[in-house]
Every structure is written in C-alpha cells, then in structure tokens.
Amino acid sequence: MFGQSILSLVIWVPILAGIVVLATGSDRNAPLARWLALAGSLLGLLVAIPLATGFDTATSAMQFVEKKAWIPAFNVFYHLGVDGISMPLVLLNSFVTVLVVIAGWQVIQDKVAQYMAAFLIMSGLINGVFAALDGILFYVFFEGMLIPLYLIVGVWGGPNRVYAAFKFFLYTLLGSLLMLVSFIYLYYQSGGSFDIQTWHKTTLGMAAQTLIFLSFLLAFGVKVPMWPVHTWLPDAHVEAPTGGSVVLAAITLKVGAYGFLRFILPIVPDAAHELAWLVITLSLIAVAYIGLVALVQADMKKLIAYSSIAHMGFVTLGFFMFNPLGWEGGLVQMISHGFVSAALFLCIGVMYDRLHSRQIKDYGGLVNRMPVFAAFFMLFAMANSGLPATSGFVGEFMVIMAATQVNFWFAFVAATTLIFGAAYTLWMYKRVVFGSVGNPHVEEMKDVNAREILLLGVLALAVLGMGLYPKPFTDVMHASVVDLLAHVAQSKLP
Amino acid sequence: MRDSLMHFAPAFPEIFVLAMVSLILVVDAAVDEDKRFIAYVLSLATLAGAAVLTVRDFSTMPVQALGGLFVDDPLSDVLKLFMYLTTAVVLVYGRDYLRVRGLYKGEFFVLALFALLGMMVMVSASHFLTLYLGLELLSLSLYAMVALQRDSSVATEAAMKYFVLGALASGMLLYGMSMVYGVTGSLALGDMAQTLADGSDLQIPLVFGIVFIVAGLAFKLGAVPFHMWVPDVYHGAPTAMTLFIGSAPKIAAFAFVVRILGQGLESQVAEWRDMLVILAVLSMAVGNIAAIAQSNLKRMLAYSTISHMGFMLLGILAGSHNGYGSAMFYVLVYALMSLGGFGMILLLSRAGFEADQLDDFKGLNRRSPWLAFVMLLLMFSMAGIPPTVGFYAKLSVLQAVVEIGYVWLAVAAVLFSLVGAFYYLRIVKLMYFDTPHDTSPIAASPDIRVIMSANGLAVLALGILPQPLMAVCVHAIGASF
Numbered sequence: 008m009f010g011q012s013i014l015s016l017v018i019w020v021p022i023l024a025g026i027v028v029l030a031t032g033s034d035r036n037a038p039l040a041r042w043l044a045l046a047g048s049l050l051g052l053l054v055a056i057p058l059a060t061g062f063d064t065a066t067s068a069m070q071f072v073e074k075k076a077w078i079p080a081f082n083v084f085y086h087l088g089v090d091g092i093s094m095p096l097v098l099l100n101s102f103v104t105v106l107v108v109i110a111g112w113q114v115i116q117d118k119v120a121q122y123m124a125a126f127l128i129m130s131g132l133i134n135g136v137f138a139a140l141d142g143i144l145f146y147v148f149f150e151g152m153l154i155p156l157y158l159i160v161g162v163w164g165g166p167n168r169v170y171a172a173f174k175f176f177l178y179t180l181l182g183s184l185l186m187l188v189s190f191i192y193l194y195y196q197s198g199g200s201f202d203i204q205t206w207h208k209t210t211l212g213m214a215a216q217t218l219i220f221l222s223f224l225l226a227f228g229v230k231v232p233m234w235p236v237h238t239w240l241p242d243a244h245v246e247a248p249t250g251g252s253v254v255l256a257a258i259t260l261k262v263g264a265y266g267f268l269r270f271i272l273p274i275v276p277d278a279a280h281e282l283a284w285l286v287i288t289l290s291l292i293a294v295a296y297i298g299l300v301a302l303v304q305a306d307m308k309k310l311i312a313y314s315s316i317a318h319m320g321f322v323t324l325g326f327f328m329f330n331p332l333g334w335e336g337g338l339v340q341m342i343s344h345g346f347v348s349a350a351l352f353l354c355i356g357v358m359y360d361r362l363h364s365r366q367i368k369d370y371g372g373l374v375n376r377m378p379v380f381a382a383f384f385m386l387f388a389m390a391n392s393g394l395p396a397t398s399g400f401v402g403e404f405m406v407i408m409a410a411t412q413v414n415f416w417f418a419f420v421a422a423t424t425l426i427f428g429a430a431y432t433l434w435m436y437k438r439v440v441f442g443s444v445g446n447p448h449v450e451e452m453k454d455v456n457a458r459e460i461l462l463l464g465v466l467a468l469a470v471l472g473m474g475l476y477p478k479p480f481t482d483v484m485h486a487s488v489v490d491l492l493a494h495v496a497q498s499k500l501p
Numbered sequence: 502m503r504d505s506l507m508h509f510a511p512a513f514p515e516i517f518v519l520a521m522v523s524l525i526l527v528v529d530a531a532v533d534e535d536k537r538f539i540a541y542v543l544s545l546a547t548l549a550g551a552a553v554l555t556v557r558d559f560s561t562m563p564v565q566a567l568g569g570l571f572v573d574d575p576l577s578d579v580l581k582l583f584m585y586l587t588t589a590v591v592l593v594y595g596r597d598y599l600r601v602r603g604l605y606k607g608e609f610f611v612l613a614l615f616a617l618l619g620m621m622v623m624v625s626a627s628h629f630l631t632l633y634l635g636l637e638l639l640s641l642s643l644y645a646m647v648a649l650q651r652d653s654s655v656a657t658e659a660a661m662k663y664f665v666l667g668a669l670a671s672g673m674l675l676y677g678m679s680m681v682y683g684v685t686g687s688l689a690l691g692d693m694a695q696t697l698a699d700g701s702d703l704q705i706p707l708v709f710g711i712v713f714i715v716a717g718l719a720f721k722l723g724a725v726p727f728h729m730w731v732p733d734v735y736h737g738a739p740t741a742m743t744l745f746i747g748s749a750p751k752i753a754a755f756a757f758v759v760r761i762l763g764q765g766l767e768s769q770v771a772e773w774r775d776m777l778v779i780l781a782v783l784s785m786a787v788g789n790i791a792a793i794a795q796s797n798l799k800r801m802l803a804y805s806t807i808s809h810m811g812f813m814l815l816g817i818l819a820g821s822h823n824g825y826g827s828a829m830f831y832v833l834v835y836a837l838m839s840l841g842g843f844g845m846i847l848l849l850s851r852a853g854f855e856a857d858q859l860d861d862f863k864g865l866n867r868r869s870p871w872l873a874f875v876m877l878l879l880m881f882s883m884a885g886i887p888p889t890v891g892f893y894a895k896l897s898v899l900q901a902v903v904e905i906g907y908v909w910l911a912v913a914a915v916l917f918s919l920v921g922a923f924y925y926l927r928i929v930k931l932m933y934f935d936t937p938h939d940t941s942p943i944a945a946s947p948d949i950r951v952i953m954s955a956n957g958l959a960v961l962a963l964g965i966l967p968q969p970l971m972a973v974c975v976h977a978i979g980a981s982f
Contacts, residue, residue, distance in 0.1 A: 032870075078893075080971040081900070121870070143896070147887035154881060157926070161934045162866075169934055173926060180886075180922055184915035187896070191903045191911065 013057050014071050014087040017097060018135045021051040021104065025127030028120050037119040041112055044123035048105040051130060055101040058094055064482050067091065067490030069140060069204070077144070082194075083201050086141040091487030092268050092338065093137040095480060096261055099345045100137070103257045104130040107250040109462055110353055114249065114360050115163065122163055126250060129155040136262055142190045142201040149262065150183055156251070156259065164246035171239075171246035178239040182226035189222045193274070207273045207494065210501045216278035223271045224286070230263025231323060233286075234293040237316045244312035245365070249356030252308060256315050256348035261341050264322045268334075268491065272326065276495045283327045290327070291420045293320030298427030302434070307358075307365050310435055311351045314391060317424060318344045324421060325406040328413050329495065334488045335481050336405025342480060343390075343398035343473055350387040350466040354380070357459055358439075361452045367435055372444035377454040381440050383463040388436045390470045392429035398473035511566040511573030514554040514581065515621050521547040522614045529607030537605055544592055544610040548585040548617075555581050563981055565627065569689050572627035576829075576981035579973055580624045580756050587749040587836050588617050593952050594844040595741030597945070601852040604649055604739060612649070613745060616642035620753035626760060629678045629688040633671075636721070639753065640667050643746055647738040659737025666730040670720030677713025680706050681766070690765035697768045708772055715776045718758050722751075722810045725783035732791075735803035740850065740857065743799055744843035747806055748836045755832040758817055759825055764982070770820040777818035778910065784811025785917040792924050799857045801924060802842050805883060808921055809835050812898055815914060819901035826978040827897035830971055834882075834894040834963070841879040841956040845872070848945045848953055862928060864937025872943065872950075873932045875957030882960045884925040885918050890963035893971070 024047025069088030135148035161172035325337030390397035619638030648660035788808025816828025849856035882891035
C-alpha cells in the first residue's frame with residue numbers, strides 16, 4: 008500500500024512521532040513520552056527495512072524515487088530517492104535513533120518529552136538529508152537538523168553547553184550559507200533547475216568549479232569535520248548529553264562525508280581533481296596530527312571526539328583516491344565509525360551516569376566492579392583501533408590499500424593511525440579499566456543493567472558482523488560507486 | 502450620476518475607510534470611557550469591510566482612476582489585503598497593553614486607521630502627488646501615535662526625533678521629485694516612464710533628482726546611513742505603536758519604492774541600482790552587527806529591521822519582475838515575523854512591567870513551552886533557517902541578485918545573515934537554556950494567545966508550503982507591470 012512512498016514514511020514517521028511525543032507535555036507524563044518515543048523510533052526503523060529488502064544491488068540508478076512539484080515558483084520538487092551510497096546511511100540513522108531513545112531512558116529526567124521529540128524530529132530530518140534529490144529540499148533538511156541539535160546540546164548539555172551550542176550552530180551555518188549561494192548559481196547555470204542529478208550533468212568553467220568546490224568544501228568540511236575547521240566538534244561532544252554525542256558522531260558527521268559523494272565530486276569533478284592535493288593534505292593532517300592530539304586528552308569524550316576526526320580523515324582520504332577501493336573503503340569506514348563511535352559514547356555514558364565524571368583520572372580498576380561492561384568496552388576499543396575481525400579494520404585497510412595504489416607516502420602517513428589509534432584508545436582503556444580500584448567511588452559502581460547490555464550487545468553484533476563479513480555492505484554500494492567514479496572521471500569543462 | 506460614481510469605484514475601499522474613521526471619531530467622542538470596545542469593534546469592522554470591498558473589486562489588470570492620480574492593480578489589492586490583516590492583528594495584540602497603560606483611547610484607533618488610509622493611498626498611487634499625499638498622511642499619524650503617551654519623556658523624545666527626521670526626509674523626497682519633474686515635465690509615473698524611456702538629454706539633473714529621491718526613500722525605509730531614527734523610535738514608542746510602525750508601513754514603503762523606482766524610473770535602473778547596492782550592504786552590515794550589542798529587545802528588533810530592509814532592497818535592486826516579486830515576498834514575510842516578535846513583547850508585558858529586556862525572556866520554556874516554541878519559530882525565521890518561511894524570503898532575494906550576476910552581493914548577504922543568526926540564537930538560548938528569574942504567570946487574553954499561535958504556526962506552515970504566497974507575489978507583480 009505504501010510501496011510508492013517508503014522514503015516519505017522514513018522521513019515523516021519519526022517527525023510525526025516526535026510531534027506526538029511533544030504533545031505529552033510536562034514531565035508528569037514522562038513514562039508515556041518514553042514509551043511513545045520508543046514506539047516511534049521502532050516504527051521508523053520498521054518502515055526503513057523495506058529499503059534494504061527491496062533494494063536492487065545491480066543498478067546504480069536512484070531507487071524508491073518520489074517526485075512531486077513542491078514550489079513551482081522556484082522549480083523546486085519534493086524529489087526523493089536513494090542509491091547504494093545513501094541507502095545504508097538511512098538505515099544506520101534509523102537504527103541509531105532507536106539506540107538513542109533507549110540510551111536516554113533513565114538518564115534524562117528533565118523535559119523528557121522535549122528531549123525525545125528533538126531526537127525523533129532530527130532523525131526524520133537526517134533521513135531527508137540522505138534521501139533528497141533536490142538541492143533546496145536537501146538544504147531544508149540539512150539546515151533544519153541544526154535546530155533540534157542546537158537545542159539538544161544547549162538544553163541537556165554539560166556546564167559549558169551554551170558556548171558549544173553556539174559554536175556548533177554558527178560554524179555549520181557559515182559553511183551551508185555559502186553552499187546555498189552555490190546552489191543558486193548552479194540553478195542558473197543548469198537552466199533553472201535545482202535537481203541534483205541535473206547538476207551532475209551541467210558543464211561548468213574551471214573558475215566557477217573552483218569557487219563552487221571551495222564553498223562546498225567549507226560546507227561539508229565543517230560537518231565532517233576536517234582539520235582545521237574541526238574545533239567545534241570536541242566542544243559539542245563534550246557538552247552534549249550521551250544521546251547527542253552518539254547522533255553527532257554516528258550520523259551528522261556522515262552528512263558531511265555524504266556531501267562529498269553527492270555534491271562535490273560529481274558536480275565539480277575537474278576542480279576536485281585539481282584540488283585533490285588540498286583535501287588529501289587536510290585528511291592526512293587529520294589522521295596523523297589529530298591522532299596525536301587525541302593521545303594527550305584527559306577527558307574521555309574529548310578523546311573519542313578527536314578519534315572521530317581522525318577516522319573521518321580516512322573517509323575523505325579514501326574519496327580523493329579516485330578508485331573503487333578508496334570509495335568503498337571510505338563508505339565502509341563511515342558505517343563502521345557510526346557503530347563504533349556510537350558504542351564508545353554509550354560506554355562513556357554508562358560510566359558517566361554512575362560517577363558523573365568524564366575524566367580518565369577519576370577512574371581505574373573498573374574491571375573489578377564491572378566485568379561485563381569491561382568486556383564490551385574492550386571490544387569497542389579494539390574496533391576503534393582497527394583490530395582485524397572488527398568493522399574498524401575493514402574500512403581502514405581498504406583505504407590504505409587504495410592509497411598505496413596512488414602514492415606510497417599517502418599510505419605511509421595514513422597507516423600511522425594503526426599505531427596512534429591503538430595507542431590512544433588502548434592507553435585510555437588501560438587507565439580506566441585495568442589496575443587496582445582507583446578510588447572509593449569506583450568501588451561502589453554497579454555493572455551494566457539489562458537495558459545497557461541490550462544497547463551494547465546490539466552494537467557489538469553489528470561491529471563484529473561487519474568486521475567478519477563486510478560483503479553485503481560493499482555489494483550494496485558497488486554499482487553506485489563504480490558508476491559515480493566513471494562519471495567523476497569525465498571532464499565537465501565546457 | 503451612476504457613471505460618475507463608478508468613476509470612483511477603484512477607490513471605494515479608501516473612501517469607505519475614510520467614512521468609517523470619521524464615524525469612529527464622532528462615536529468615540531460621544532460614548533463613555535468604559536464603552537471603548539465600540540471603537541475597537543468598529544475599527545475591526547472597518548478593516549473587514551475594506552477587505553470585502555477590495556476582494557470584490559479585485560482587479561486582474563491595472564485600472565487608472567481619478568484622472569491618472571490613482572491606480573487599482575493586483576499589486577495594490579494584494580498589499581492592501583495584507584495591510585488590513587496586519588492592522589487588525591496590531592489592534593488585537595495592542596488592546597490589553599494599551600488599556601493597562603491608559604492609552605486605550607479613541608485617538609489610537611483613529612490614528613491607526615488614518616495611517617492605514619495613508620498607506621492605502623501610497624500603494625495605489627500612480628502620481629507623485631498622491632504618493633506624497635499618502636506618505637504624509639501616514640507619517641503624521643505615526644508621529645502622533647508615538648507621542649500619544651504624553652507623560653513619557655522617552656516617547657515624546659522619540660516622537661520629536663521621528664518628526665524632525667521624517668520631515669527632513671520628506672523634504673528631500675520632494676526636492677528630488679521636483680528635479681525629476683523638471684526633466685520629464687510630468688508628475689504621473691506612467692508619463693514619466695514614457696518620457697525617460699524615449700531618452701532625455703538632461704541626464705545630470707535627472708541623476709541628482711534620483712539621488713534625492715533614493716535618499717528620501719532610504720530615510721523612510723530606515724536604510725543605513727539614513728537609519729538613525731529607527732532604534733530610538735522603536736525603543737521609545739509604546740510597544741503597541743512600535744508593533745504598528747514595524748509592520749504595515751513597511752509593506753507600504755515597499756510599494757512606495759517599487760512604484761517610484763520600478764515604475765516611474767524604470768529606465769534609469771542603471772543609475773539607482775548602484776545606490777541601492779550601497780544602501781543594502783550597509784544596512785545588512787550595520788543592522789546585524791549593531792543588533793548584537795543590544796540588551797533591549799525592542800532596540801535589537803529595530804536593528805534587525807534595518808538589516809531586513811537591506812535584504813529587501815536586494816530584491817528591488819535586481820530591477821526585474823523576479824526581483825520585485827521576491828522583495829514583495831520578503832516584505833510580507835517580514836511583516837508577519839515582526840508582528841510576532843513585537844507581539845510577544847506585548848503578550849508578556851503586564852501592568853507596570855515591560856517585557857522588553859532580553860533577560861525577560863529567560864527560561865520562557867519553563868513558564869510556557871508553547872509560547873517559547875512560537876518565539877523559537879519566529880527567531881529562526883528571522884534568521885532565515887529552514888523549515889521556516891524566513892528562509893524562502895532570503896532565498897528568493899538571493900536568487901534575484903545572482904540572476905543579475907551579483908554573486909558577490911549574495912555572498913556578502915549570507916555572511917551578514919550569519920552574523921544575524923547569532924543574536925536570534927541568543928533569544929532561543931535565553932528561552933531554552935536559562936532558568937527564569939521571573940516566574941509570574943503570563944496573563945494574556947485567550948484571543949491574543951490564539952492569534953499569536955496562528956502567527957507562529959503561519960511562519961512554519963508557509964515554510965513547509967511556501968508556494969501559495971510566492972505565487973500570489975509573482976502574479977501580483979507580473980500583472981501590475
């Protein structure tokens with residue numbers, strides 16, 4: 008019955024669920040709000056499942072397409088569709104939303120309805136970002152998701168939350184506003200169309216391509232985030248509540264990387280080839296330098312935030328190798344990082360809920376009191392450092408292989424992450440978990456409860472599954488990646 | 502007899518409003534203080550009646566009347582309908598506020614309706630004389646409205662400033678008009694456009710005339726560097742008057758600018774475009790940057806108005822139908838947002854307390870989640886963040902300037918709107934992130950709450966489905982030029 012509008016459901020079910028949750032009002036109805044939010048997020052995941060089961064891996068064309076006139080005055084369409092690149096991201100987002108709702112179950116006691124509603128509405132908007140095939144529609148979702156995230160960081164965040172919320176919002180707005188000007192320019196160049204696939208075919212001069220490239224790079228580079236526009240991320244992560252950190256790391260960073268594949272590379276391929284050195288340099292700096300920065304962090308959330316920046320550097324590096332291995336490696340890395348970073352932030356959340364500290368020095372000897380938790384945490388720490396048989400390994404390995412094909416030194420610098428990543432993650436793990444019980448507070452900590460085991464267990468399965476058998480993921484992407492690469496290889500100069 | 506009466510048909514709404522104002526003036530003088538609601542109801546009835554007359558005679562093409570002094574076209578009809586709506590909302594929002602301050606007098610209604618009449622004449626004028634007549638009727642009414650709170654020295658000072666600077670601007674405008682008249686030999690916009698299109702060898706006096714006209718218009722719009730009066734008047738006037746000054750007259754000012762520059766001086770676009778570029782960039786810069794430093798919400802919104810007028814000028818300076826259409830969309834959206842923003846101050850104020858400090862919005866989410874949400878929508882809309890209608894307003898004017906090849910101007914505009922986003926976000930921060938220091942319940946009448954909710958939801962609904970309003974603007978401009 009809804010076969011023709013799966014993507015609309017994927018977008019609007021969470022948003023409507025969010026509005027329903029919001030309607031429960033004050034904290035007197037908090038339990039109701041929680042259950043409604045859980046139902047809404049599960050329903051959102053349920054309606055997204057047909058995307059996976061009905062997906063045709065043989066074609067690179069857009070699937071589940073919907074197209075209706077929206078604003079004829081601007082020639083803007085409500086145009087949705089997914090390909091092998093965006094479909095997994097939609098699923099990832101719908102999946103993470105369920106986790107986030109469960110993660111905030113007990114921790115959030117203040118303005119519960121608003122908290123849950125903000126996450127649900129944001130989830131729908133992010134699905135819209137990945138599914139939009141019209142520039143203005145994309146922009147509306149892309150900007151719209153800033154509003155709930157701003158509130159999440161600012162209302163439920165830590166002590167320095169106001170600063171973090173402003174910084175995050177204004178940083179991302181700066182990039183996206185310049186992108187908007189590029190969109191309008193493309194509208195006129197393409198003969199009056201906001202259709203992204205039409206833009207893929209529009210010929211552009213080198214000067215215009217370069218300027219558009221730079222504006223897009225700023226817009227998506229801030230979101231990824233790339234060095235040197237990454238400074239908002241550690242602040243936002245540290246101050247955000249656990250759920251906010253999970254969504255930030257697992258999903259919103261992917262929006263930036265997704266923009267590279269959907270906008271930058273296909274629309275301005277010549278400028279992308281010409282300026283590849285810039286992105287490669289920034290990515291390598293992110294991988295190596297930010298890895299070192301992560302090493303010296305005293306705050307666990309900050310450490311994982313910097314580790315996210317380093318891992319996303321891998322993604323952008325892979326994209327600018329211009330070969331299938333690099334692209335698929337980058338995409339696998341995106342999904343994997345979605346699982347691993349979500350899991351690590353949840354782990355930190357578990358500890359924070361008990362001790363109300365994120366400082367590494369306040370812990371120690373956790374394994375004595377929380378053995379089950381320590382085992383989970385171990386797995387995710389290993390995945391974060393890229394241990395084979397975890398999902399973290401697959402993407403990094405593919406990108407390093409791809410880089411070797413292009414230039415040995417790219418691969419050499421990128422491979423340092425295997426050392427730095429292991430160093431900062433495992434060192435943190437050692438200081439937090441091993442040794443004797445650090446202080447009396449740790450002595451009193453209780454092991455994970457059923458709800459937390461459920462959360463971490465599901466993610467552990469995902470991390471191991473993807474690490475042991477990544478083929479289903481790469482199969483889904485393959486056709487789209489190959490086709491897009493062929494497109495990007497062609498010059499679009501007039 | 503009937504034929505000669507029909508000669509006035511295009512001006513029936515104006516005639517009706519004039520008759521009703523006179524009636525209200527007499528009736529209000531005759532009834533007691535406690536029957537003031539009669540004037541209130543009569544005023545709302547006037548607006549409704551005028552709306553009916555305007556809709557009934559909705560013209561699909563320009564109709565000249567009164568010997569070419571007056572024109573009834575889709576542009577004027579649409580703008581008038583929006584002006585009735587805005588004025589009605591102002592009367593509702595302002596009612597309780599004015600009552601507790603002893604300003605709920607017949608004069609308020611009479612002046613507001615006279616101002617409306619002036620605006621109606623302005624948007625329907627096709628002749629320098631009627632344009633000026635309408636403008637002065639509007640201005641004089643507004644001066645008096647600001648001064649209505651006689652015992653407030655701030656309000657009196659604001660009125661004085663408004664009057665002196667407004668009179669100066671009118672003088673400049675007249676001087677410019679006289680020069681253009683000297684060159685073209687006509688005061689009617691149509692004849693003027695014809696003469697200029699045929700070419701004139703008196704280019705230098707013409708350009709001088711245009712400079713004075715643009716300066717006068719910039720004064721009335723409050724564009725930088727002619728903006729000095731705006732913050733003081735917005736701040737000093739009783740908030741209900743500020744609400745009025747900040748909404749409907751902006752719509753009229755748009756019509757005024759488009760009539761003179763777009764219709765009368767259409768062929769001189771190359772001359773006035775560069776002047777408007779400077780005005781627009783300066784307005785966006787000064788408006789947005791100065792707004793950051795304000796701790797008074799009325800002053801902050803005044804500076805935000807200046808920047809919004811700069812954005813609207815972007816649409817006009819494009820000099821195309823698209824551009825005028827986008828500017829019209831912008832000004833209508835602006836009026837909607839401005840009503841909500843100032844209306845919220847009125848709603849939160851009570852006897853002896855003005856909620857016009859930024860700090861008065863602290864923790865509004867705890868006191869009233871719904872009103873905080875409405876204000877959130879309004880603020881994000883002013884900042885131009887989707888999915889609110891403010892985004893499409895910005896998008897359409899940016900599109901108009903990119904179309905004429907001014908990409909740099911679009912880049913400058915978005916950078917200034919980034920600056921602007923900061924102070925709108927600050928309001929959201931105060932409402933959502935901070936705890937209230939004033940926990941007294943919000944005492945607002947149900948009808949005001951309903952209208953405020955509708956106002957906020959309109960910002961969201963038009964953001965999700967902007968097509969109808971946009972189509973109205975495009976059509977009105979297309980059929981009137």
